[in-house]
Amino acid sequence: MLATQKFASRIVACVLAGQNLTEALNKVWREDPSLLPRQKGAIQDVSYGTLRQLGLIESILKQLLQKPLHEPELKALLLVAVYQLQFSRSAPHAIVDHAVKVAMQTGAGHGKGLVNGVLRNFLRQKDDLFKMSQNSEYGQYSHPAWWISAMRKTYPRQWRNILLANNQHPPMTLRVNLNKTSCDAYIALLALDEIAASSSDGLSIQLLHPVGVDRLPHFFDGWVSVQDLGAQYAARILDVADGQRVLDSCAAPGGKSGHILELANVSLTAIDNDAARLRRVQENIDRLGQTATLQLGDASQPDSWWDGQQFDRVLADVPCSATGVVRRHPDIKWLRRPEDFAGFARQQAQMLDALWPLVAPGGKLLYATCSVFAAENTEAANAFVARHANAERLPLPDFIPADGQLLPTPEHDGFFYALFAKTA
Numbered sequence: 001m002l003a004t005q006k007f008a009s010r011i012v013a014c015v016l017a018g019q020n021l022t023e024a025l026n027k028v029w030r031e032d033p034s035l036l037p038r039q040k041g042a043i044q045d046v047s048y049g050t051l052r053q054l055g056l057i058e059s060i061l062k063q064l065l066q067k068p069l070h071e072p073e074l075k076a077l078l079l080v081a082v083y084q085l086q087f088s089r090s091a092p093h094a095i096v097d098h099a100v101k102v103a104m105q106t107g108a109g110h111g112k113g114l115v116n117g118v119l120r121n122f123l124r125q126k127d128d129l130f131k132m133s134q135n136s137e138y139g140q141y142s143h144p145a146w147w148i149s150a151m152r153k154t155y156p157r158q159w160r161n162i163l164l165a166n167n168q169h170p171p172m173t174l175r176v177n178l179n180k181t182s183c184d185a186y187i188a189l190l191a192l193d194e195i196a197a198s199s200s201d202g203l204s205i206q207l208l209h210p211v212g213v214d215r216l217p218h219f220f221d222g223w224v225s226v227q228d229l230g231a232q233y234a235a236r237i238l239d240v241a242d243g244q245r246v247l248d249s250c251a252a253p254g255g256k257s258g259h260i261l262e263l264a265n266v267s268l269t270a271i272d273n274d275a276a277r278l279r280r281v282q283e284n285i286d287r288l289g290q291t292a293t294l295q296l297g298d299a300s301q302p303d304s305w306w307d308g309q310q311f312d313r314v315l316a317d318v319p320c321s322a323t324g325v326v327r328r329h330p331d332i333k334w335l336r337r338p339e340d341f342a343g344f345a346r347q348q349a350q351m352l353d354a355l356w357p358l359v360a361p362g363g364k365l366l367y368a369t370c371s372v373f374a375a376e377n378t379e380a381a382n383a384f385v386a387r388h389a390n391a392e393r394l395p396l397p398d399f400i401p402a403d404g405q406l407l408p409t410p411e412h413d414g415f416f417y418a419l420f421a422k423t424a
């Protein structure tokens, strides 16, 4: 547990200082290669959990501290330890003792009395502290105030559920490759390996508990892929058919490219501007036993990679605020700023405008984000149609809300889809 607290508090401190969670984790893995997979799992769990529940834990901690704590490492250690005391099954006395030891080891030794006192007070007043923390929306929902008000304004009926869904553990969802197996047959295979799973739609499978992909039968033969249910709608909405030319313009790591190839025998071009991520597209397509043309390129500058032949279908799964996938990336809640959205919207509009000439007359372009903010979604789609006289917004299939905004729920992440047809 000592290592868990030591590294988790370092990671939480990095995120609170503005660093991305994945980068902070990778830095720790690089600096301490002796960490065992089990230890890494525990560090990851506690870091993610602390960031998910940060508003609640900070509200509790504020009640326990007589004055604000300005030492980031010490504060992160207390946040991690309070998170563990509130949410983990580890023995409380061990959590407190280890936190004191970590304080001594990490140069925050002068704070060991504070750590001991604060954590013991927490244990004595746990229920009252929790109750008091629920008096503020920050403590209740663990999101920044500006985010809470934006959700309340945009989704007056659903805002609470959205925020609470963001704080849940995400499910592990599989996309079943129907060219290789069926949902029922695969669930039966999983059962043989004692992996409990269910399907609500005959296309995807939700595991009761996440497992490593190496435990999934025939994963490396392409029978299933790990993909959130909301992301699985993209290729189905794109409505691909044999013989078409299809462009996936922001393709990495290739989840949606792979799905398109499973659904029809198309000629797929997959573009991404990140070489390392593009290699993952190749791995994914190889695993599925499919082929595609992969090209490193900037979707907003097609002149540098496009051969001039138009596409029947274009998928623009653009970079965005990722505010719909917060339960998978809890650092996003604390790293995003209200002023970020104008920049995302500008980049998204630029990409859409650059890709539109690549769509053949009668062809379709699917615009997708994993955002829940209107500036990147409904407003962007309306503005696009207003800019292009030959763009018609098409109705979506009935598995998607009519406005294209899929809100985060226990079953899926938040996504937005807008489908456009080129009329001339």
Ligand SMILES: C[S@@+](CC[C@H](N)C(=O)[O-])C[C@H]1O[C@@H](n2cnc3c(N)ncnc32)[C@H](O)[C@@H]1O
Pocket (backbone or CB within 6 Å): 231, 249, 250, 251, 252, 253, 254, 255, 256, 257, 271, 272, 273, 274, 277, 297, 298, 299, 300, 317, 318, 319, 320
């Ligand atoms: C939301 S992710 C795509 C996820 C992918 N479609 C999937 O389902 O696996 C967005 C991708 O856009 C890429 N990207 C960002 N800016 C880009 C640009 N200007 N041109 C092409 N790709 C870009 C990022 O590297 C990232 O891989």
